[in-house]
Amino acid sequence: xxxxxxxxxxxxxxxxxxxxxxxxxxxxxxxxxxxxxxxxxxxxxxxxxxxxxxxxxxxxxxxxxxxxxxxxxxxxxxxxxxxxxxxxxxxxxxxxxxxxxxxxxxxxxxxxxxxxxxxxxxxxxxxxxxxxxxxxxxxxxxxxxxxxxxxxxxxxxxxxxxxxxxxxxxxxxxxxxxxxxxxxxxxxxxxxxxxxxxxxxxxxxxxxxxxxxxxxxxxxxxxxxxxxxxxxxxxxxxxxxxxxxxxxxxxxxxxxxxxxxxxxxxxxxxxxxxxxxxxxxxxxxxxxxxxxxxxxxxxxxxxxxxxxxxxxxxxxxxxxxxxxxxxxxxxxxxxxxxxxxxxxxxxxxxxxxxxxxxxxxxxxxxxxxxxxxxxxxxxxxxxxxxxxxxx
Numbered sequence: 001x002x003x004x005x006x007x008x009x010x011x012x013x014x015x016x017x018x019x020x021x022x023x024x025x026x027x028x029x030x031x032x033x034x035x036x037x038x039x040x041x042x043x044x045x046x047x048x049x050x051x052x053x054x055x056x057x058x059x060x061x062x063x064x065x066x067x068x069x070x071x072x073x074x075x076x077x078x079x080x081x082x083x084x085x086x087x088x089x090x091x092x093x094x095x096x097x098x099x100x101x102x103x104x105x106x107x108x109x110x111x112x113x114x115x116x117x118x119x120x121x122x123x124x125x126x127x128x129x130x131x132x133x134x135x136x137x138x139x140x141x142x143x144x145x146x147x148x149x150x151x152x153x154x155x156x157x158x159x160x161x162x163x164x165x166x167x168x169x170x171x172x173x174x175x176x177x178x179x180x181x182x183x184x185x186x187x188x189x190x191x192x193x194x195x196x197x198x199x200x201x202x203x204x205x206x207x208x209x210x211x212x213x214x215x216x217x218x219x220x221x222x223x224x225x226x227x228x229x230x231x232x233x234x235x236x237x238x239x240x241x242x243x244x245x246x247x248x249x250x251x252x253x254x255x256x257x258x259x260x261x262x263x264x265x266x267x268x269x270x271x272x273x274x275x276x277x278x279x280x281x282x283x284x285x286x287x288x289x290x291x292x293x294x295x296x297x298x299x300x301x302x303x304x305x306x307x308x309x310x311x312x313x314x315x316x317x318x319x320x321x322x323x324x325x326x327x328x329x330x331x332x333x334x335x336x337x338x339x340x341x342x343x344x345x346x347x348x349x350x351x352x353x354x355x356x357x358x359x360x361x362x363x364x365x366x367x368x369x370x371x372x373x374x375x376x377x378x379x380x381x382x383x384x385x386x387x388x389x390x391x
Contacts, residue, residue: 124223124244125150125184127163127208131227133234138198140167144177144188147210150222150244151184158182160213161222165192168205168226171367179213204229210244221247256357256389257281257318259296259344263361263372264382265335272330272338272376274298276311277384278321279344282356291316292346294356298326299341302334313347335377336363344389357389 128145142165150161160181166174173194180186196204208225223244232238262275276296284292294317297310307328314320330338339362346354361369361376368385375383 123151124246125210126241126243127210127225128239128241129208130237130239131206131232132237133196133201135198135234138196140194140196140201142192142194142206144190144192144208146185146187146189147244148185150186150210159184161186162211162213163188164209164211166207166209167194167196168207171207174367174371176371201234202230208242209247223247256283256285257344258386258388259342259357259359260384260386261296261342262382262384263340263376264379265330265376267332270329270331272300272328272335273382274326274328274340275382275384276322276324276326276342278319278323279389280319282318282320282344282389284346284354284356292318292356294318294320294344294346296322297343297345299343300328300330301339301341302330303337304334338362342387359387359389361387 125147126149127147130143130145132141132143133139134141144163144165147161147163150159160179161183162179163177164174165177175192177188177190180188206227206229208227210222210224212220212222214220224247225242225244227240227242257279258281259279260277262277264273264275265271266273276298279294279296282292282294293313293315295311295313297308300307309326309328311322311324311326314322339360342359342361344356344358346356348354359369361373363370363373365373368387372383372385372387
């Protein structure tokens with residue numbers, strides 16, 4: 001039927017192959033096709049062989065080495081042998097978790113089960129953060145993750161939360177997160193690094209203060225979280241979900257109100273500008289006095305000289321607004337040693353003026369005053385802050 005004599009032909013009657021003798025002899029020599037003869041007395045003839053020249057068909061079977069035997073056929077044809085081993089895609093290989101770089105993935109910690117928390121545990125919300133201390137570099141890394149279900153202490157639907165971080169008890173190292181607009185579930189995703197003494201870290205604590213940002217007003221403190229380091233295992237990173245509690249703000253009997261002002265230094269012009277904005281809750285030392293006529297006197301002190309300037313006087317008001325700018329010429333060499341003193345005074349028509357309270361901002365200040373001084377030195381734009389007055 002046009003088939004080559006050298007190609008095996010399938011006998012449809014019994015499903016077996018016949019192969020020309022020359023081809024079978026060559027395959028036998030190569031030890032690839034073992035054959036089983038039905039008639040052992042037949043001799044292999046030489047020369048060209050055709051199907052017609054064969055007295056009878058020699059029957060043999062293909063036995064593929066290292067392959068399973070043919071066990072079934074489709075439409076009378078034997079099925080092809082299958083290899084013992086199949087190629088395996090790399091996606092089917094087992095995952096080695098040690099080779100995964102966790103920094104490439106979301107570092108947010110696992111959510112708590114909602115059934116665990118309730119309103120008694122988290123009256124003002126909760127916050128998620130982690131800490132890690134490197135004893136070789138003496139650096140503490142605080143990773144602020146997120147907060148949930150924040151509650152305002154005052155009525156209002158919107159909230160612009162942010163967080164302040166500091167190390168107790170000295171409060172010299174303080175940081176502030178970004179402000180998140182109109183949300184009660186802010187995702188901070190920020191890292192803060194503190195340089196601490198490895199020998200005394202067990203006596204320290206981390207304080208988180210959560211605020212609601214209100215422009216040109218004293219920001220509302222939502223609550224606080226304190227984490228003492230005395231029982232913390234710093235051999236590896238520690239992750240926490242902490243409930244936010246009411247801020248334990250100590251009432252200072254010497255506090256005489258609050259004052260907000262901005263500080264900005266223009267290095268190109270070597271000029272320091274102080275903008276006195278407003279004050280609130282001012283009162284006399286003598287509670288029998290009623291009316292207040294306040295003004296603010298600003299004293300700039302350097303190693304070489306002292307300069308003084310003051311605002312206008314507001315009459316019969318205990319929460320005045322000035323919004324007045326006072327400028328001082330100050331060289332960059334003296335910027336690091338400058339000290340600013342703010343005195344809120346009551347103007348007496350007769351006698352000496354009464355000092356209602358003062359604020360000192362300098363390099364050796366602590367808390368918000370030190371932060372404000374650092375912002376004045378390092379920031380290009382003016383920064384405004386509220387400060388409590390003290391006598």
